[in-house]
Amino acid sequence: MEQITIIGSGSMARALAVRMLAGRHSVQILGRNGEKTRELVESLGAGAQGGGEGAAIEGGIVFLAVPYEEGKNTVIFYGEALAGRVVVDISNAVDLATFDQLRIPAGTSAAEEIAKHASKDALVVKAFNTCFAGPLAAGQVAGVPLDVFIAGDSQDAKTKVSAVVAASGLRPIDAGPLRRARDLEAMMLLVMGLQVNPNHNNFNWDTSLKLLP
């Protein structure tokens, strides 16, 4: 059983926690809003505990379930406290005003930028950005387990994330080195644009990227 820390108390924090608890891992939720964090922890039940923003991190795997900029600030804030831990960037830094561009310069990715600001001994991985919160909480899309694409430069870190993904009923897919995060993030620019496109009014954020068969 792995101890998991989730920074944030929003939709993705909830969905990740549901899946991690389904995989029999224990979950620490660290949110900036005490009441919201408490409500989330209570609704998750056994195996979940909460704490405030800046509390000591207990998990060997730490999910940044906050907007990209805040994820960057979080790794700066925690500094060496993240050394030796797996830090999972799940962000899609899409310009939500236009859904037409990423808020990341060309030639890099949110995950690589987070890695640059993190402790050099933090093991930064990109994962879960291709899973929307609804299907992630359900664990399935169109009746089949979600795929979770995992990019990172540490094989150990990817193996750890793959293990918790598999235990939570999803299919882990090693997508290669951390620079593949550029592709995972670009794919979601396209997918998120399609969710808000009125020509595809049946998508409604209930989709997920899945390789078949």
Ligand SMILES: NC(=O)c1ccc[n+]([C@@H]2O[C@H](COP(=O)([O-])OP(=O)(O)OC[C@H]3O[C@@H](n4cnc5c(N)ncnc54)[C@H](OP(=O)(O)O)[C@@H]3O)[C@@H](O)[C@H]2O)c1
């Ligand atoms: N929603 C999805 O389906 C989905 C799918 C894939 C990836 N993602 C990524 O997952 C991450 C979280 O998204 P979400 O949908 O869970 O968002 P959300 O429901 O809005 O939750 C965001 C969390 O981050 C906190 N937060 C927001 N702005 C902050 C700031 N400036 N400083 C500190 N904390 C801040 C919020 O705190 P408060 O509650 O106090 O505001 C909340 O706990 C984002 O990077 C997003 O791109 C989302």
